[in-house]
Amino acid sequence: MSLQKYILRRVLTSIPVLFGVSVVTFGIMHAAPGDVVSQMVAANPNVPPGESVRLREEFGLNDPIWVQYLDWMQGIFTGDFGEVYSSSRSADTIVMARLPETLLLGAFGWVFAILIAVPGGIYAAVNKDELGDDVSRFAALSGISIPNFWLGLMLMAIFAVQLDLFPTLDPQTGLLSREMLWWLILPGVTIGTAASANMMRIMRTSMAEELNKEYVTAARAKGLPERTVILKHVLRNSLISVTTVAAFLTASLVSGSVVVEVVFAWPGLGRELVEAIQLREINLLMAITLLTGAVVVLANLLADIVYALLDPRIRDEY
Amino acid sequence: MALLEIDNLTVSFYTSEGVVTAVDDLSYTIDAGEKFGVVGESGAGKSVTALSLLRLIESPGEIESGSIRFCDPDTVEELEESYPEHVVDVGELRRESDFANVIERLEDRGVSGLDVTGNPEHETADLPRLRADGELGIRDVIDQGYASELGLIGEEDFIVHDGDTSYVELLRAPEPAVRRLRGNNIAMIFQDAQTALNPVYTVGEQIAEAIRHHLDYGDEEAKQRGIELLDTVGIPDAENRYTDYPHEFSGGMQQRAVIAMALSCDPDVIIADEPTTALDVTTEAKILELLEELTDEFDTAVQLITHDLGVVAELCDRVMVMYAGQPVEKSPVEELYYDPKHPYTVGLMSSIPRIGDDRDRLQTIPGTMPDLIETPSGCSFHPRCPYAEEICKQKEPRLVEFDDVESGTRSAKCLEYTGDLEDGIGYTVTVEDDHTPTEYVSSEHHE
Numbered sequence A: 001m002s003l004q005k006y007i008l009r010r011v012l013t014s015i016p017v018l019f020g021v022s023v024v025t026f027g028i029m030h031a032a033p034g035d036v037v038s039q040m041v042a043a044n045p046n047v048p049p050g051e052s053v054r055l056r057e058e059f060g061l062n063d064p065i066w067v068q069y070l071d072w073m074q075g076i077f078t079g080d081f082g083e084v085y086s087s088s089r090s091a092d093t094i095v096m097a098r099l100p101e102t103l104l105l106g107a108f109g110w111v112f113a114i115l116i117a118v119p120g121g122i123y124a125a126v127n128k129d130e131l132g133d134d135v136s137r138f139a140a141l142s143g144i145s146i147p148n149f150w151l152g153l154m155l156m157a158i159f160a161v162q163l164d165l166f167p168t169l170d171p172q173t174g175l176l177s178r179e180m181l182w183w184l185i186l187p188g189v190t191i192g193t194a195a196s197a198n199m200m201r202i203m204r205t206s207m208a209e210e211l212n213k214e215y216v217t218a219a220r221a222k223g224l225p226e227r228t229v230i231l232k233h234v235l236r237n238s239l240i241s242v243t244t245v246a247a248f249l250t251a252s253l254v255s256g257s258v259v260v261e262v263v264f265a266w267p268g269l270g271r272e273l274v275e276a277i278q279l280r281e282i283n284l285l286m287a288i289t290l291l292t293g294a295v296v297v298l299a300n301l302l303a304d305i306v307y308a309l310l311d312p313r314i315r316d317e318y
Numbered sequence B: 001m002a003l004l005e006i007d008n009l010t011v012s013f014y015t016s017e018g019v020v021t022a023v024d025d026l027s028y029t030i031d032a033g034e035k036f037g038v039v040g041e042s043g044a045g046k047s048v049t050a051l052s053l054l055r056l057i058e059s060p061g062e063i064e065s066g067s068i069r070f071c072d073p074d075t076v077e078e079l080e081e082s083y084p085e086h087v088v089d090v091g092e093l094r095r096e097s098d099f100a101n102v103i104e105r106l107e108d109r110g111v112s113g114l115d116v117t118g119n120p121e122h123e124t125a126d127l128p129r130l131r132a133d134g135e136l137g138i139r140d141v142i143d144q145g146y147a148s149e150l151g152l153i154g155e156e157d158f159i160v161h162d163g164d165t166s167y168v169e170l171l172r173a174p175e176p177a178v179r180r181l182r183g184n185n186i187a188m189i190f191q192d193a194q195t196a197l198n199p200v201y202t203v204g205e206q207i208a209e210a211i212r213h214h215l216d217y218g219d220e221e222a223k224q225r226g227i228e229l230l231d232t233v234g235i236p237d238a239e240n241r242y243t244d245y246p247h248e249f250s251g252g253m254q255q256r257a258v259i260a261m262a263l264s265c266d267p268d269v270i271i272a273d274e275p276t277t278a279l280d281v282t283t284e285a286k287i288l289e290l291l292e293e294l295t296d297e298f299d300t301a302v303q304l305i306t307h308d309l310g311v312v313a314e315l316c317d318r319v320m321v322m323y324a325g326q327p328v329e330k331s332p333v334e335e336l337y338y339d340p341k342h343p344y345t346v347g348l349m350s351s352i353p354r355i356g357d358d359r360d361r362l363q364t365i366p367g368t369m370p371d372l373i374e375t376p377s378g379c380s381f382h383p384r385c386p387y388a389e390e391i392c393k394q395k396e397p398r399l400v401e402f403d404d405v406e407s408g409t410r411s412a413k414c415l416e417y418t419g420d421l422e423d424g425i426g427y428t429v430t431v432e433d434d435h436t437p438t439e440y441v442s443s444e445h446h447e
Helices: A002-031 A036-043 A049-059 A067-078 A090-126 A131-145 A150-161 A178-211 A215-219 A226-264 A269-278 A280-311 B047-052 B071-081 B090-096 B099-108 B113-117 B127-132 B137-144 B177-182 B203-216 B219-232 B249-265 B280-298 B309-315 B333-338 B342-348 B390-394
Strands: B004-015 B018-030 B035-040 B061-070 B087-089 B159-162 B165-169 B186-189 B269-273 B301-305 B318-323 B326-332 B400-404 B410-414 B426-433 B438-444
Touching: A002 A280, A036 A049, A067 A280, A090 A131, A090 A226, A090 A269, A090 A280, A131 A178, A150 A178, A150 A226, A178 A226, A215 A226, A215 B186, A215 B203, A215 B438, A226 A269, A226 A280, A226 B177, A269 A280, B004 B047, B018 B047, B018 B061, B018 B410, B035 B047, B035 B309, B047 B061, B047 B269, B071 B159, B071 B165, B087 B090, B090 B137, B090 B159, B099 B113, B099 B127, B099 B137, B113 B127, B113 B137, B137 B159, B159 B203, B186 B203, B186 B249, B203 B219, B219 B249, B249 B269, B249 B280, B280 B301, B280 B309, B301 B309, B309 B333, B318 B333, B318 B342, B326 B333
Parallel strands: B035 B301, B035 B318, B087 B159, B186 B269, B269 B301
Antiparallel strands: B004 B018, B004 B061, B061 B165, B159 B165, B318 B326, B326 B410, B400 B410, B426 B438
16 A cells, blocks of 8 residues: 555656756757757758748747747647657657667666676675676776777677678668667667666675675574575665666666767667757757656656665655 | 583684684583573674674684584484485594594694693693593594594584484584574574664564475465464564564564564574663563573573673573683573672672662773783783782683582683682672672682
């Protein structure tokens, strides 16, 4: 009962956060210099002088900012993210077409990160200050320091070009086809590496800390095998702080996807975002930013729920 | 043979500041069903001793030497079935090995009589002499760990058979064998129940997991037994509280749950490490009562670790007073209170607050426990001892046994009892009964 109440509460508190994200997104975009009209005029010198005034009027760019915001929000509630002026498509068609690709990439990177980080962190903590720990520390440090565009290029050069194990180009066979998933591996690994390294350090630290607690000695004193002590008693307690970081890293996965998508020519939102910035396509930009904001909020919501599942004390606070 | 025999146990911690000898050459025994108290200030090595019995000393700590023998016939038999290749038959060794040669090799290694018999009076004795007197046999060589060094037995031979007696040497046993004893035969009650319970699992689960593991119970049976245990330790509405998490329990209830956990597999001995320090006085009394009741009921031996001589008086049969990793006095409880032999024991006793006491300040023992990296020369208690003389700084006392007391042996580690002190130790023990002081024993002694 208290768990359901807790989740409901978390979901409700996410709503004002999302609203805040939309205000901030809108405000930042409008504070940036230049708009789509000046961009269009600059690209095309033959536009007559009066035309830009007329276009601004037509796009509603002369209205007060709060009117523009309300117009925009009204559109969002009806599923209309506004026009993309430089092409005939609307922002929502582009977003909807590209979103699954980016979600797939992000999810793969995230799962990859967790699959490496959790066992790696456990291993490092259990073998603290031994060779295995040093190796993992070195690996983590490298993972954090290597820029992902470089890692992406290297992986592509070695595994796709030299060894010819992976395709270099979009096989264009549909999202969940075997070819597409195979192609997904390199960009997915690239995007997950840094996140994995971060999470692994947190996992190690938090597990090493938990291992010093008395309940661990108590569990051993019961005669439980070391495996049970680690994987049942210590792991669940250690995962609490990893959950925080995992949620937090969603944001970095999203921003990392921009670079990785460009490097691998992955047909996702990141590439669209780069184009939208270049063309000052404010509606598309805001749609993408709002969406990524929503993803981060959702990730934090999930983290809150996972906390409550892991730790009964958190559930009971509400 | 006693249920548990600890001989010459030494435990050190290798810290960056130096080697801390937390337990130094400690020996004692606990009989089946006996309540044995271990008393001393913080840092006396009480908890380290407890964890050593379960072989749970963690790095940087290490059990350096000694012997921990566990002798419960059924358990030894079970282990024998699982580890037939690690059994030593002492009778056979006696017949087949050349003991005179063994003694020679021991002498070559510079092993003293004390090392191999554990008796302080044998410190300077000659090994062949001890053998001739029947004080030294091959069992001693095995017990003190020299047999595997000399190649008489394998390094992992931990089950020892000698005629009708058989025991398990914990310090040579492989880890899985030790795990079978932990919780099952030797259980532990921790100081602070709140930290000893895992916050993310239900109390019931933490009791049931040991039952499932050691007794091979199914989920439902283990749960039933868990609920019964919670009921036994006095948790009301046990069936519902079984699924509660530790934070939903009060401090006293948490400690009760930890006791239930220790009792869950019906162990032969429970090590209770200051089980009531985290509790208020009323709850403390109740918990101690419960512990006494249940261990009597299940005929479980208890090693009760505490700094509180009052608690010992309530619960224990025999007591060992520890100072700086060493025993300074061992005694049956009654004798200890009427006639304490060691100045440290006297100090501990005079620091117990009493009702009707008109002193405005509580008496304390001046100073603190010494740094265990560099223990004071001679008697380690001499810097704090009101009766210390010059000789105490130089000569380390040995445990002297007193045979004149009828109810069991006593011993104390003070130079007074080897006749080395000039002025003796002078203190008076007053036994107060219904607030009418009667002088009972005077240890005043002047030579």
